[in-house]
Amino acid sequence: MNGLYHQHRALSYSCVSLGWLNGVTQYWSRNLxxxxxxxxxxxxxxxxxxxxxxxxxxxxxxxxxxxxxxxxxxxxxxxxxxxxxxxxxxxxxxxxxx
Incomplete structure (x- = not known):
């Protein structure tokens, strides 16, 4: 159970970082x-x-x-x-x- 929990945390961190990158690219495309x-x-x-x-x-x-x-x-x-x-x-x- 412990191993699955840590794997899920790592996955959620990668989703957050990709979401942040997506937000930055959207911001720059709006303010081109x-x-x-x-x-x-x-x-x-x-x-x-x-x-x-x-x-x-x-x-x-x-x-x-x-x-x-x-x-x-x-x-x-x-x-x-x-x-x-x-x-x-x-x-x-x-x-x-x-």
């Missing part, structure tokens, strides 16, 4: 315009957030690229404590020889 507006708002918010993140990532990428290029503009000479500008270290001879 509110649901549409909420979905539209969530879509716009997601788009704006995505756009802001893309701009932020792009800005930080540009910032770090500038720092890296600034650091890379110097070369260590044979004296380890002296730095030479890269433009002087890589002078190319463009004179034509006949």
């Amino acid at each position: 315009s509110i649901y549409r507006e909420f979905s539209r708002l969530a879509l716009v918010f997601g788009y704006i957030t995505s756009l802001v993140m893309r701009v932020a990532i792009s800005a930080f990428g540009e910032y770090f690229r500038r720092i890296r290029n600034h650091v890379d503009k110097y070369v260590i000479t044979k004296h380890y404590y002296q730095l030479m500008p890269l433009s002087l270290a890589t002078v190319q001879d463009f004179s034509f020889r006949l």
